[in-house]
Amino acid sequence: DQQVKQNSPSLSVQEGRISILNCDYTNSMFDYFLWYKKYPAEGPTFLISISSIKDKNEDGRFTVFLNKSAKHLSLHIVPSQPGDSAVYFCAVGGSNYKLTFGKGTLLTVNP
Amino acid sequence: EAGVAQSPRYKIIEKRQSVAFWCNPISGHATLYWYQQILGQGPKLLIQFQNNGVVDDSQLPKDRFSAERLKGVDSTLKIQPAKLEDSAVYLCASSLGGGYTEAFFGQGTRLTVV
Numbered sequence: 001d002q003q004v005k006q007n008s009p010s011l012s013v014q015e016g017r018i019s020i021l022n023c024d025y026t027n028s029m030f031d032y033f034l035w036y037k038k039y040p041a042e043g044p045t046f047l048i049s050i051s052s053i054k055d056k057n058e059d060g061r062f063t064v065f066l067n068k069s070a071k072h073l074s075l076h077i078v079p080s081q082p083g084d085s086a087v088y089f090c091a092v093g094g095s096n097y098k099l100t101f102g103k104g105t106l107l108t109v110n111p
Numbered sequence: 112e113a114g115v116a117q118s119p120r121y122k123i124i125e126k127r128q129s130v131a132f133w134c135n136p137i138s139g140h141a142t143l144y145w146y147q148q149i150l151g152q153g154p155k156l157l158i159q160f161q162n163n164g165v166v167d168d169s170q171l172p173k174d175r176f177s178a179e180r181l182k183g184v185d186s187t188l189k190i191q192p193a194k195l196e197d198s199a200v201y202l203c204a205s206s207l208g209g210g211y212t213e214a215f216f217g218q219g220t221r222l223t224v225v
Contacts, residue, residue, distance in 0.1 A: 042218055043115070046215070099156065
């Protein structure tokens, strides 16, 4: 029973365009949301986070949007760069501070 | 600042053998996590330590997996005996506190059970 779903296993975009990665969750008790980025043969690295009291958080080219009523969050990367090519995981946390990860989306940014 | 160190990077063992993984977290990080990532899946939390106490081990298969955190710093994860389905990357992560401070991950240990 997946509590966190990333329904797109892969996404391909052109350099300079916007990348939008999506994540859906099932439990309305989750109140903290994170995105991690993973290159091959490396561990995931933290990218950006948002708490449930906000609906948007921005850090440079990366913006995370949270729609609590739809139980949906998204990561926007603008403009996309070839170095952004990686697997992106969304992770959600609840009152027990335990993080649950989605399966990931492989982003490929083509030059 | 040194990152999370894990060893070995790769391990191949036969089923029913035992194996141990080691993790050295970032200095000063109170919380340490072990995750299992099976190919094509997201990381799954096996066990979470706060200092040297266990916070959550609800998804740890305790009949074959064990973990300890020595003096609240280094940690080892052991599998005995290993099964084919244990083939995965085992990731160690650490964070400053038990709240939502982001976790920093090591490079992982890729285990293949044959």
